[in-house]
Amino acid sequence: METFPVVNMEMLNTEKRAAILEKIKDACENWGFFEVIYHGISHDLMDTVEKFTKEHYKKCMEQRFKEMVASKGLEAVQTEIDDLDWESTFFLKHLPVSNISEVPDLEDDYRKIMKEFADKLEKLAEQLLDLLCENLGLEQGYLKKVFYGSKGPTFGTKVSNYPPCPKPDLIKGLRAHTDAGGIILLFQDDKVSGLQLLKDGKWIDVPPMRHSIVINLGDQLEVITNGKYKSVEHRVIAQPDGNRMSLASFYNPGSDAVIYPAPELLEKEEKENTVMYPKFVFEDYMKLYAGLKFQAKEPRFEAMKAVETAVNLGPIATV
16 A cells, blocks of 8 residues: 655755655655644644643633534434534634734643744745745746735644544544645644545545644645646544544735746646646635535636636736
């Protein structure tokens, strides 16, 4: 069986750089996912984030989740539930404007540590985007520029807990979907598994690893690379034991950023009819995605093509 790709970021500063870049390239082309270790975010910081996140769930969210489960009678379901996820979540916005000070029930120390963690993740996201540019033969900074829009990228974190589930065969932790945005950085529980991706028609576990960050590609990178890199369907399986923590940080284009296949990549593809992907404003894609998240992505791209013919989109906004 193929081994899930794990990338040691420290090796980029050694003679193994070319091999590491090749590993990232293969992961982007064939998996849509990879895991990074020695990524420059301190283990102490990650441990503190985990501690605060788990304490916050226990103190502020666990009882609410139990009440929701009881009110919907979910412990006793007999048939598969396909319109509900077994997860307890809240969202933090970092860019273009942070809402960390306004989210209720968070301790001040938790707010402070999450802001520090988000700053580190933002830098890691931008470093990874430049590595993708290098592999794709695009100028350094190209992806960041495309994402920029007029106010900079959109960046936020979905903080999730997946509590023990009495009927994991009938209720998914999170139903299968591809992510709409750019590049996603996931800090997941290293003791309780559950994340799976679809590869070659089979569901494969994304291995929990202490202090790693799981990276996956969203729909926008599939469009910009004209399908060279693909966003991949993934899901979370609920577990009968253990509470799985998940912090997924989404580094996405700005709402008014114009997304389309990189012209340089199209020039390299010496085939006719190579443009398969549409040109659109990111916010328009997100409006469409909101109602179709748990459906196949291809009809979303087709729908945006239909919109494209009716809209005269201007040039890409850069920094």
